[in-house]
Amino acid sequence: MKKITYLIVCVLFTQILVAQDLFINELDCDTPGVDDKEFLELKSTIPNFSLDGYVVVFFNGSTSGNNSSYFLIDLDGYSTDGNGLFLIGSESVTPFPQLLISANTIQNGADAVAIYQASDVDFPDGTVATIDNLVDVLLYDTSDSDDADMIAIFSAHPNFTDIQQINEGSGNNTNSIQRLDDGSYVSTTPTPRALNENGGSGIDFNAISISTSQTQYTEGESFDIVFTAQENVVVDYQFSFTLNNYGFNTSDFTGNTTVTIPAGSNTVTTTITLVDDDIDEGDEEPLIRFVNIEEPFIPFNNFVKLRAIDNDFTVAPFGTPINPTYGVVASTQPSGYYDALDGLSDDALKQALQDIVADPTVVRTQTYADVIDILKEADQNPENSNEVWLVYLEQGMPKLDFQTTSNNVGSWNREHTFPRSRGGFYSIDDDDIANGIDAYWTTNADSLRHGNSDAHALRAVDGPENSSRGNQFYGEYNGPSGTLGGFKGDVARSVFYMAVRYNGLSIVNGFPEGNVGQFGDLQTLLEWHRNDPPDDFEMNRNNVVYNWQFNRNPFIDQPDMIEYIWGNMIGETWQQNLSVSDNVLNEVVVYPNPTKGKISFRGFDTSIEATLFSVDGRQLSTSLVEPNTYINLNVSSGMYLLKLSSEKKSIIKKIIVE
Structure with missing residues (x-):
């Protein structure tokens, strides 16, 4: 859905406060730039609440969307935290979400997001919004007109008869929609994985960040990983992390992956060295990821991706398209293919x-x-x-x-x-x-x-x-x-x-x-x-x-x-060029190339015709070349095409004149 730019408007609506175990606590549907910091936050009335049996469904309220589902999140296996919060977002959201989704997934509005006690199979893509098994719903927009149809659907539920569509602000806004204690909503500064205004007291989480000085290192290099907590720790805090990611594992590096932040401090550093082997396994991407961090400590960021450059890459025996070679690579066409x-x-x-x-x-x-x-x-x-x-x-x-x-x-x-x-x-x-x-x-x-x-x-x-x-x-x-x-x-x-x-x-x-x-x-x-x-x-x-x-x-x-x-031989009868096995012109060597004007020939034992063309196709000269002889091109510096012909067969070679 297009994200339309308007002036930022903060609007406060009131919705009936419903006694329920789980509800939508905060939504950020639109962020500046590439929308990689959008998130949804749920809240349970009791901490560490199991989310088994719940799903979150996003509905598209546009004319083409027809108030139907476009994205579903199955919450089985997850729980809210010690403050009853559960954060859903991309890897760019901080603190790091408990459930990851791709960046720029949440549409702007006028749309809706709802919690259901249901199964993921109950909501295939394109399911029209429903009040069956509805737990909570938030209708929202980014300065769009109200979606009357969507409002009508959800207001049919007895707990949401006075439902309103909440405006987060105009396109590329810096706000989020937050639920207050009285059940009303306000558009204000985002507070992911933190209690909203008047949300009561709770656990003060201490978020730990991961940082490196670079994002790319070569085999044999060492680098530091720095872990920094927002607040000093009271007692020694030990935790572990991993770098494993696909083919990158413990055989590819050395260094400690269990570290301790000492009491009275907020940081610890560990040094990692990439193993310099002699195997061409390609570049790899170590992924720094917490393993056993526990509340009140939470990840500020996570899944930090680095690049490990393999210095054992190989070089082909042939050139690039801007430094071409000819005749090194043979065709693998089957005999008689043409x-x-x-x-x-x-x-x-x-x-x-x-x-x-x-x-x-x-x-x-x-x-x-x-x-x-x-x-x-x-x-x-x-x-x-x-x-x-x-x-x-x-x-x-x-x-x-x-x-x-x-x-x-x-x-x-x-x-x-x-x-x-x-x-x-x-x-x-x-x-x-x-x-x-x-x-x-x-x-x-x-x-x-x-x-x-x-x-x-x-x-x-x-x-x-x-x-x-x-x-x-x-x-x-x-x-x-x-x-x-x-x-x-x-x-x-x-x-x-x-x-x-x-x-x-x-x-x-x-x-x-x-x-x-x-x-x-x-x-x-x-x-x-x-x-x-x-x-x-x-x-x-x-x-x-x-x-x-x-x-x-x-x-x-x-x-x-x-x-x-298509060209200048239309109507002529085709006879294929020399076969793969007897194309002797492929064996002709022209050297030196680049040249200062004089070129020599070898690799053949009969006369061949050498015709020089400019790169725009103009014929410049023709010479009859004998084995192991040379010719002077007598042309200015630049790139030329040399057509070698023998017995009605031909091959073209690029020549660089310095």
Whole structure:
């Protein structure tokens, strides 16, 4: 629900005071910024009250929400504290909640939150608000109009006949709604896990905070964890914590995890040393978490996540897209994979190609969640195995920084090179589950929905840059300024792949707004493809995706085929390039590269033709090269394309002239 900005208004309403064991004590439905400090606080009339058999249900009061449930919390297994309080919120809320929910879960209003004596199965998503088994309810808003329908539903309960909708304040306010002793509500400064105004006396909790000087450390480094209580302790207070989190455990560090705050003090420090092993296990995330802290001590913060950098990362034998290599990575295509295409042209060629890459008896498709794991392998940074290579920013980012919240800054996510809104394919519920490589759907050329999770057309991308690209066509979007554009041929070939793989998709000239299934600009994509030929990085990702999906992007294996379907060879009969086993041009070595103008050749025993092109496709020179000879390029510094041809076969290499 949209969070509308108005002037802050504090309104006080009176509600009938109902004698009950459990009620809603405080709600903060809207906080400044990213809404990560929203919370709900319950209160029982007696301390340490068991919450078994209770549920909390949030209802959406908007027109589209239809007064129906959008979020449920099952309270079985929980109890209120010594003051009868029970705090529900995200990890950003302080003191630390007794029950965690994701940040920015609670909607602003006009909405409602209610407590029921019921089971979680009684409230599937979309359940219309009800007074059956109702224990307590709070109707609230952020300077929105009253939701008359919601008020009518709950006022039908005999204990809530005079129910009112309470205003927390305008959007991004700093207030919370708090229940007073007389049953009325006030909008004022939040007091999570503390008694509200006139709430009587209770236990004075002493909250302990966790802090470190940094959030990131490398194997072999030592660091201090400081625990600080809000008040000095009267007697020695000993407690324990853990750093374990997934694969990170006690074998990865040394140091004391049981500490004591001495009497008369409020702080204790312990030193942790990360074990420097020789195992490439990837970066990990230690999680500092209290184990046995007890009232009157409570966590001020908890689940403090650090980053342990593994210094044993590996470097691939091939280059990145901005420092490319060629011929190092061999295609893993099966023998004869493209043989059925020989002798075909035009639509017959395209159809035969689709029969290969969309063969329902062979090809598989995974879930959209599985794509995360595919990209961690397919888009792995050749310079650091613990990172992915970001397609537009052209730099590495830790694999651990995959976006998991609504905030995409400093994280990476999945980029559809053929945007979903342009193609008409989207996620379904099952797409949220990562099933692994051995669980898959069968698919065919008409399975357009599977374009949503086709890894040949998905890339690891910087979160904000993904938002900047949006669903723009290539040509409208040309990448961030200052980058080298080493991604351009890669994304062009992925779009060409999609237009063959799925019926209903096509590539056209210009920018066809409003025509779902059409993508442009064809001439831009052809230019990008010609000027940035497939390199080892792209061939490696083709091999990785093939291992999952059992199909390949043919325009990486056979890049010239694009010309026969969309380019300057339309109408010509296709004969595939040299096979994987006899492509001798792949063995040609051109050196040095970069060069100051003179380049030498080796790795072949017959004459080949060397044609030099500028990056915009202009032919500059042609030479006949004999084995173990050299040529002088006689060009200014910059990047060039060298096309090597022999017996009607060719290969393109990038040349850097200094």
